[in-house]
Amino acid sequence: MSPAAPQLTLASHHLCPYVQRAAIVLAEKNVPFARRDVDLANKPAWFTAVSPLGKTPVLLVADVPVFESAVICDYLDETLAPRLHPEDALQRARHRGWVEFASAVLNTIGAFYSAPDGTVLEAKRQDLRGKFAQVEPVLDAEGPFFAGSRISVVDAAFAPVFRYFEVFEQHGEPDLFVDLPRVRAWRLALAARPSVQQAVGADYPERLARFLRERRSALSRRMA
Ligand SMILES: N[C@@H](CCC(=O)N[C@@H](CS)C(=O)NCC(=O)O)C(=O)O
Numbered sequence: 001m002s003p004a005a006p007q008l009t010l011a012s013h014h015l016c017p018y019v020q021r022a023a024i025v026l027a028e029k030n031v032p033f034a035r036r037d038v039d040l041a042n043k044p045a046w047f048t049a050v051s052p053l054g055k056t057p058v059l060l061v062a063d064v065p066v067f068e069s070a071v072i073c074d075y076l077d078e079t080l081a082p083r084l085h086p087e088d089a090l091q092r093a094r095h096r097g098w099v100e101f102a103s104a105v106l107n108t109i110g111a112f113y114s115a116p117d118g119t120v121l122e123a124k125r126q127d128l129r130g131k132f133a134q135v136e137p138v139l140d141a142e143g144p145f146f147a148g149s150r151i152s153v154v155d156a157a158f159a160p161v162f163r164y165f166e167v168f169e170q171h172g173e174p175d176l177f178v179d180l181p182r183v184r185a186w187r188l189a190l191a192a193r194p195s196v197q198q199a200v201g202a203d204y205p206e207r208l209a210r211f212l213r214e215r216r217s218a219l220s221r222r223m224a
Pocket residue numbers: 013015016017018019040054055056057067068069070
């Protein structure tokens with residue numbers, strides 16, 4: 001008889017895109033887990049005890065903490081079926097590189113919504129557009145996902161990226177994907193995926209809009 005599967009707890013934050021990566025991978029593997037939300041402005045002692053960098057997500061495997069979203073996704077992929085990363089080592093390395101690229105896009109999104117004035121906001125908007133233009137030729141031509149018909153960890157890393165643009169566009173941001181047909185189709189396929197939809201609460205758009213308005217940035221002022 002195989003030993004019982006360990007209890008999984010995801011230390012989370014309502015808006016954290018890195019938490020969403022792990023939640024999507026867990027949902028794709030149909031694995032139940034508990035979610036424990038953390039107030040990152042006032043970190044509780046139980047959280048700082050398990051998070052060396054003080055960041056979400058942390059996956060508690062029984063009582064063993066695993067931190068860093070890419071590491072969590074790799075651990076889940078190595079231990080739970082179905083495999084989301086490619087079997088081939090070279091392709092797997094390529095995929096890990098694009099997960100890292102998704103983190104770079106998230107950093108640019110942070111710089112975009114924190115931009116102090118319209119000039120920086122426009123520069124960051126163009127930076128984002130440039131990053132998506134880099135992804136366009138890398139995407140599988142048939143889609144709908146990064147590498148074709150099967151969802152991968154790269155998809156789990158980009159779905160939270162695209163989710164920001166739902167809210168940005170609701171508040172008047174232009175569509176950055178007009179001339180990027182593969183990225184555009186990919187974004188739509190990810191938005192329709194149940195694992196992606198379930199990775200955040202129903203109040204996510206409202207929470208994100210409130211967070212953005214509170215940045216005191218060029219974007220906050222436009223939203224107000
Ligand atoms: N490289 C980390 C980034 C995680 C991260 O930046 N988490 C943010 C929330 S989305 C956080 O916990 N920030 C709190 C802090 O830095 O104090 C990962 O991939 O897990």
